[in-house]
Amino acid sequence: MTVEQSKTTTIPPQKPLRVLHVTFNMGIGGTEQVIRQLIQGMAAESVESEILCIDGHIGPIGEALQQAGVAVHKVTRKQGFDWSLIKVIRKRLRERRFDVVHCHQYTPWMYGWLAALTTRAKVVFTEHGRFYPDRYRYKAMLINPVMAMFTPSVVAISEATKDALVKYEFIPRKKIQVIYNGIAPLSRDESEAQKVREELGIPQEAFVAGTVSRLDPVKNQQMMLRAFKKFAETHPDAYLLMVGDGPDKAILMELADELGIGDHTLFTGFINKPQHHLSVMDVFLLSSHTEGTSMTLLEAMSLGIPAITTRVGGNPEIVVDGKTGILTETECVDSFAGAIRQLAGSKQLCEDLSKSSAKEFTRKFTQKQMIKSYITSYEGSRRSNTP
Structure with missing residues (x-):
């Protein structure tokens, strides 16, 4: 390659991040509001987002996002452990070549983690809150440390939530990052x-x-x-x-x-x-x-x-x-x-x-701060995809 050729050679731009959010539904609640804030805020950062609802319905927040042009899908999870749901998620991850599967809450994490095992998508898991009263599940003592080990990013939305993940879900404390929820500030009229x-x-x-x-x-x-x-x-x-x-x-x-x-x-x-x-x-x-x-x-x-x-x-x-x-x-x-x-x-x-x-x-607690933290997690996951 000549000097002149080297001067004109450019590094091709990195493709936009593609993220699939897996959640129960997009009804009325804090988790759904966070997902909306992430998708709307990250659009300006060239992150391409879709949502998969696993409980058979979308809900009003999801419908509003659909009207705004966001792809929101639904599938009905069967009772018991649904092996077919893993296949559905895996197929979507492969066909759409998602970089990240962002799982919101524990059950979506379980299915998203299993589905991503043989794909290029890396897993981000966010715990949004805990049951009241909280409780131990001793099967989690065996399963969760393994899942956490192979999950590039485990997120809690508060230090209290992080403590609960350590105590009740047996996830190593050093594995968990706290990212506080954030919103675009409201204006008073x-x-x-x-x-x-x-x-x-x-x-x-x-x-x-x-x-x-x-x-x-x-x-x-x-x-x-x-x-x-x-x-x-x-x-x-x-x-x-x-x-x-x-x-x-x-x-x-x-x-x-x-x-x-x-x-x-x-x-x-x-x-x-x-x-x-x-x-x-x-x-x-x-x-x-x-x-x-x-x-x-x-x-x-x-x-x-x-x-x-x-x-x-x-x-x-x-x-x-x-x-x-x-x-x-x-x-x-x-x-x-x-x-x-x-x-x-x-x-x-x-x-x-x-x-x-x-x-x-x-x-x-601004939306910008939350988005910056999650994009850092997403980018870290994608870098681990690069050969």
């Missing part, structure tokens, strides 16, 4: 928030506590209602705004009536883009028995809404007690009610927590 307030019939000066969450027993919202009842004894004009849907909705509505707070407890159902409802809230409430990294808590923080959360899971890693919000014990109605009363009684405290909350969000 006071005119739209005012419309929501008027539509809900909330008086202009009324104090509003609220939550955006799946209405599910693990979210412990019966305790939230009882705490709001106690708070309302001294603040009868306050409102509780419950944004979300789920299996506990009818139970919670009935309990609100029984407690005598039904007229001031507003159930909106699922709201796809809740930023204007969040903007109505003076305080954000999260009463869960367990959490990884709550996406709706991050949404509230991005808007500078002070939070009251239970001291469980990843919550203490997100909320700095007394600085960006208030932490309480999970079953203590009195302390939860007292925290609401404390914030309702101090405008200055709310303002201080609001400013600190927004700063903490920007420091640790």
